[in-house]
Amino acid sequence: MRFFVTGGTGFIGGHLVERLVASGHEVTALVRSPHKAERLRELGVTLVPGDLSVFAEPGTTLEPVDVVVHLAGVVTAPDAATYEAINFGAVRDLVACLERQDWTPRRLVFASSLAAAGPSPADRAWTEADTLAPVEPYGEAKARAEAVCAAASFPTTSFRPPPVLGGGDPAFLPVFALASRGLGFRVGGPAQRISWIGVDDLVAAIVAMSEDTHEGHRIYFTTHEQVIDLDELWAGVSRAFGHRVRVIRVPGPVMSGLSTVASVVLPLVGRPNPLDAKMVAQMRAPAFVCTSAALTADLGWQAQVGLDETLERTLAGYRERGWL
Numbered sequence: 413m414r415f416f417v418t419g420g421t422g423f424i425g426g427h428l429v430e431r432l433v434a435s436g437h438e439v440t441a442l443v444r445s446p447h448k449a450e451r452l453r454e455l456g457v458t459l460v461p462g463d464l465s466v467f468a469e470p471g472t473t474l475e476p477v478d479v480v481v482h483l484a485g486v487v488t489a490p491d492a493a494t495y496e497a498i499n500f501g502a503v504r505d506l507v508a509c510l511e512r513q514d515w516t517p518r519r520l521v522f523a524s525s526l527a528a529a530g531p532s533p534a535d536r537a538w539t540e541a542d543t544l545a546p547v548e549p550y551g552e553a554k555a556r557a558e559a560v561c562a563a564a565s566f567p568t569t570s571f572r573p574p575p576v577l578g579g580g581d582p583a584f585l586p587v588f589a590l591a592s593r594g595l596g597f598r599v600g601g602p603a604q605r606i607s608w609i610g611v612d613d614l615v616a617a618i619v620a621m622s623e624d625t626h627e628g629h630r631i632y633f634t635t636h637e638q639v640i641d642l643d644e645l646w647a648g649v650s651r652a653f654g655h656r657v658r659v660i661r662v663p664g665p666v667m668s669g670l671s672t673v674a675s676v677v678l679p680l681v682g683r684p685n686p687l688d689a690k691m692v693a694q695m696r697a698p699a700f701v702c703t704s705a706a707l708t709a710d711l712g713w714q715a716q717v718g719l720d721e722t723l724e725r726t727l728a729g730y731r732e733r734g735w736l
């Protein structure tokens with residue numbers, strides 16, 4: 413099949429493009445940085461230079477493809493307006509741009525997030541039947557973008573991953589960097605319960621959703637069915653390193669205070685703040701748990717790679733890239 417991918421230079425996109433090319437698919441990617449696109453060029457991907465603003469230009473024409481996979485987005489942004497512009501505005505513009513073309517994609521597959529659903533109830537996992545209740549601007553923007561996809565004139569699938577683990581993920585690097593020094597941290601009180609997914613399993617889910625021939629709009633949580641708490645996550649990271657990790661429990665209000673200080677200091681030295689208000693809101697929730705039962709029932713996909721192997725692959729990926 414022919415794919416048009418945004419976010420191909422990112423963590424999930426890099427893994428997806430490798431898999432698509434290895435399976436014999438033709439891939440075109442929107443890229444804004446020639447340096448970051450070097451790996452895609454080596455893989456034989458057709459590169460379209462530009463950033464997401466191209467979709468807002470009325471004259472933009474795109475070569476026909478079967479499936480568009482929209483992964484580009486911001487995971488850490490300096491303010492709510494950036495989440496809104498990139499994670500909602502660019503999706504609205506992409507859908508409108510595709511509707512202006514003289515061809516129609518068989519499907520748009522859009523990376524939403526579990527954050528669009530918000531924290532889950534204490535006693536059960538979110539399903540697609542639940543009403544979205546995001547608690548921070550990242551999740552709010554993703555929820556609004558899903559609504560745009562669901563109103564498109566062609567078939568779409570919005571998928572909602574929980575935290576994604578795998579080699580090359582900048583978001584989890586601070587966790588592994590701390591653990592390499594024998595330290596970990598979490599918000600105090602009962603350990604937060606979370607869903608999670610390994611990037612190889614997520615890529616398999618994206619491929620399955622891309623091959624879906626259903627005519628209408630779909631929404632799926634894309635998760636491993638094993639629910640863990642943060643103490644189990646740190647224990648797994650500790651096993652991957654083969655040394656003890658001492659987990660410090662930081663009271664919630666202290667975590668919020670640290671986030672405020674970091675949001676002032678880090679921009680002064682030109683660094684993004686990984687502990688932004690969005691991250692703290694997510695960390696202070698009691699649970700972020702979902703199920704992929706619907707995706708398994710509809711398309712037969714199920715996550716295969718267990719937590720320990722996923723964490724080992726993640727650590728190996730950081731080491732291969734020289735990040736740790």
Ligand SMILES: NC(=O)c1ccc[n+]([C@@H]2O[C@H](COP(=O)([O-])OP(=O)(O)OC[C@H]3O[C@@H](n4cnc5c(N)ncnc54)[C@H](OP(=O)(O)O)[C@@H]3O)[C@@H](O)[C@H]2O)c1
Pocket residue numbers: 418419420421422423424425444445448462463464465482483484485486487498523524525526572573574575576577581582583
């Ligand atoms: N990783 C997770 O745990 C997770 C969980 C749930 C949902 N998601 C969603 O999955 C998607 C991919 O996440 P990821 O972890 O792969 O993120 P990532 O590693 O930060 O990659 C983001 C990608 O988006 C591109 N991008 C960002 N702003 C852009 C713009 N204005 N114009 C063009 N390209 C732009 C980046 O391009 P450059 O390389 O040029 O910067 C990069 O290719 C995101 O939409 C994210 O919200 C991720």
